[in-house]
Amino acid sequence: MSYCLGIESTADDFGVGILSFDGKILANIISAYTPERGGIHPREAARHHAEVAGEVVGKALQTAGITPQAIRVVAFSQGPGMGPCLRTGATAARALAAYLKIPLVGVNHCVAHIEIGKLIGETKDPLTLYVSGGNTLVSAFEAGRYRVFGETLDIAVGNCLDVFARDAGLHPEEGMPLGAMVEKLANQGQAFISLPYIVKGMDLSFSGLLTAAAQLLQRAKYPIEDLCFSLQETVFSMLTEVTERALAHTEKKEVLLTGGVAANKRLQSMLSQITDEHDARFCVIPKEYALDNGAMIAWTGILAYQHGMTIPIEKSFVKLKWRLDEVYAPWVRD
Amino acid sequence: MLIKKGAEASLFLENWYNRKVIMKQRLPKRYRVPELDGEIRLYRTIHEPQIIHKAKEAGVPTPTIFLVDVAEATIIMEFINGKQVKQVLDSYPSDKRHRLCRLIGGLIGRLHDHGIIHGDLTTSNMILTPAGRVVFVDFGLSEHSTELESRGVDLHLMKRAFQSTHYQYAEESFAKVMEGYADVRGSKAAVNVLKKIKAIEKRGRYVSERKEMDQ
Structure with missing residues (x-):
């Protein structure tokens, strides 16, 4: 059997996955860099990746139960992402390929999210909503390419939620990323506070909305639960409207939800309502493969x-x- | 009779006082909280007919509005007989395609000259009548603005629509749209908005033009 080792390092996660050519996942090891405060500093994240690279590759090989010599090809996330992080992963991949004298493949991170989603979710030709801290896009395959039907015009939706959470003084806890904390608070919210709802055709904008939400925070007039609730309702309604537009336009029969924000139950429930209405199958990718990971690159x-x-x-x-x-x-x- | 179930509204072809009309109904969306749902539907139902009327004054063919039922979030308007530009564009020979794009660009120019931003410029929202007129429909996402930024975003959408739906002729089609735009608004205005579109594209998440310097 032939195997591929894939290295993911576009942002805060350094991941190594090993798959056999017939699509069996033998290992998927992730080491996440967690900043003490604030967002991801690319250089600090890259330093983390360099430190753990050897260990993560070793652990992946061990988990897969194969020797390095059994690997036929090395793949790495070539972009898009943060420069220092990408370069660190690329360096590791090049070293492996050169040492083992095997070919190197550069993989697009967004395509990888869709492809692993198709493999795991057993979908053939989905409309994909990919929502994370760095990406927000609606895509489907048409005429030889994954076309982008809608995307953010400024910041990613995960970034919007994270920055809001940090402004609100929330700190990520073990096993509970900021987005999950916003979700938890939102579940306790009751009153809906109107925020800018910005959909331009199939594109979205979150930066003005974030500013408006941050201003409401500063005014300290509303409970944090209501603000989280309103923020989530507004951004997810925007995402759902755009996804429904793209679904109506492309007439695809499957909708794939992936990326870090895919874990949000409220977003899942909104999307499953529109897929029901359009007779499409809704598929959420489990966290392990929805977050950045090496298996998707492999x-x-x-x-x-x-x-x-x-x-x-x-x-x-x-x-x-x-x-x-x-x-x-x-x-x-x- | 339901003829189109869009994401934003449903379109029904109806007979209304012996007239063929389009009934555009914004049904409640179950996925949205009622407060937000009501806000969006009310706003768009009131706003759309107003802008459609203003566009007509600007010399851009739009359907005539017959009735606005705010409580039901329903608009009754003229049925436009014709084909979506989306359906015909790719089958046209290049000179015919260029003429059509130029005509569309001129109409967008008129909208912008009158402070109207369409907000959803795609070839499915333009109906080509047998007489060769292009009628703009679906102003549900439109707004009033004279800002260069809004005009840039509007045309950027048009460009994106060509890229995703008419990828074979995307570049030349958009270039013709901009020629038509310049015919109406002058070449200086067209150059300015093109610059703005470039700036908007560069602002986007991933831009190939910036790639070289990143490496």
């Missing part, structure tokens, strides 16, 4: 490798702004 690496899409080490630059719709994806059938 799997997409296999798909790309089987279509001869390897890159020589000297050309394996990272692409910080690599758009999803720029990716040639010959492994997907129209």
Whole structure:
């Protein structure tokens, strides 16, 4: 059997996954960098990745129960993401490929989220809503590419929720990211406070909404539970409206929800209501594969490798702004 | 008879006092909390006919509004006989396609000249009549603004619509739209808004033009 080792390092997570070419996940190890305060500092995150890289690769091999020599191809997340983080993962991947004398494959992080979603969720041709701290987009495959039907015009939805949570003085706890804390508080909220609802065609904007919510925080007039509730209701309604527009437009029969924000139960319930109405199947990717992970890079690496899409080490630059719709994806059938 | 169940509203083709009309109804969305749902439906139901009327004054063909029922979030308007530009554009020979895009650009120019931002410029929201007129429909997301930023976002949407729906001819089609836009608003205004579109694109999450310097 042939295996692919995939390295993910676009942001705060350093992940290594090992898959067999027939799509069996043998290992998926993640080491997350948690800043003491504030958001992700790219350089600090990269330092973390460099420190844990060897250990995580070793643990993945051990979990998979294979020797390094059994690996046929190394894949890494080539973009989009934070420069220092991407470069650290790329360096590890290049070193492995050079040492083992095996080919290297550069994988687009967003495509990887969709491909692992298709594998895990057993969907064939989904409309994907990918929502995380760094990305917010609605995509579906058409004419040889994953097209972006809608996306954020400024910040990502996860970023909006995180910044609001930090402004509100919330601190991430063990096993409870900021988004989950907002969700928990929102569940206790009762009164809806009107916030800017900004949908432009199929695109979204969250920055003005975040400012408005932050101003309400400062005024200290409303309970935090009501603010969390209103913020969630507003941003998720926006996401759901855009997803429904894209669903009506593309007439896809499956909707895939992935990314870190996919874990939110309220968002899940909103989306399942529209998929019901449009007779589409709704599929939420479990956390392990919805968050950034190495398995998705390995799997997409296999798909790309089987279509001869390897890159020589000297050309394996990272692409910080690599758009999803720029990716040639010959492994997907129209 | 339901003819289109969009994400935002349902369109029914009805007979209304012996007239073929479109009944546009914004049904409650179960996924939204009632407060937000009511706010959105009320706002769009009142706002849309007002802007449709203003667009007509600006010389942009739009359906005539017959009745606005605020309580039911329903608008009754003229049925436009024709085909969506989306359906015909790709099958047209290039000169015909260019003419159509230029015409569309001119109409967008008129909207912008009169402080109207359509808010959802896609080729499905433009109906080509047998007489060759292009009628703009669906002003549900439109707004009043004379800001360059809003105009840029509006046209950026149009560009994106070409890229996702008419990818084969996206670039030339959009270029023709901008020519039509310049015909109406002058080349200086067109250049300014193009610059703005570039700025908006660069602001976006991932922009290829910025890639080189990132490496």
